[in-house]
Amino acid sequence: LGWADTLASKDNTARQYAYARMLGRNGVYTPQAVLNGRSHVNGADLAGINSRLLAMADGGEGLDVPVEARVGGDEIDIKVGAGKGKANVIVVYFDREQMVDVKQGENGGRKIAYWHAVRDVQTIGMWDGKPASFVLPASILDQGKNGGCAVLLQTMKDAETPGAILGAAAVVTGTAAD
Structure with missing residues (x-):
């Protein structure tokens, strides 16, 4: 539309197109919210997002594996509970x-x-259905700034296509910009 998106990145665009393939769509759009790795809605439609998440939970497509993420001192402690299957443990860093x-x-x-x-997406490990713990340096969050991270327990359809999200947690630091 005549200007370059200053927040875009090749990696984020590739992930968005991978979701489109997984969801059977030809294109992508912004703002888009991908819900539990299984569905999508307009990211500006908070009521639609909440309604769809409730319907997904009622239909057995909710987040069934407990995931916790807490900042303690200079570490981010991540705990993933028990469940079924295998999944990647992914950390998504964002600006609030x-x-x-x-x-x-x-x-x-x-x-x-x-x-x-x-800002960035990083796979930090694998989960095999058994409880697992991971530790990251808290400095990756740019403490005191306007950011955070989401920890996703996500299956993969294949090496390049994300699948269902089984569990998630978020850590938010700082305060919203003025």
Whole structure:
């Protein structure tokens, strides 16, 4: 639309297209919320997101494996409970809120708040259905800044295509930008 998305990255775009393949879609859009790795809705539709998550939980597509993530001192302690199957333990680092000056296009000249924009995605280990623990340095969160991370317990359809999310937790640091 006449300007480069300052929050975009090749890795995030590749992950979004992998979700599109998994969901049987030809294209992607922004803002998009992928729910439990199984469905999607417009990311600006909070009521739709909440409604779909409730329906998914009622239909057996909720988050069934307990995942905890806590900052303690200089560490992030991650605990994954017991369940069935195998999955990757993925950490998604995000900015809680970021203001962007849109230069051109339909929103040209506006300053828009982007929430939970992903900075990086990292697989930190594997889970085999048994309780597991992981430790990361808390410094990766840019303590005191406007960010955090989500820990996802996610199956994979194949080497490049994400599948269902079985459990999740989040750690948020700092405060929202003024």
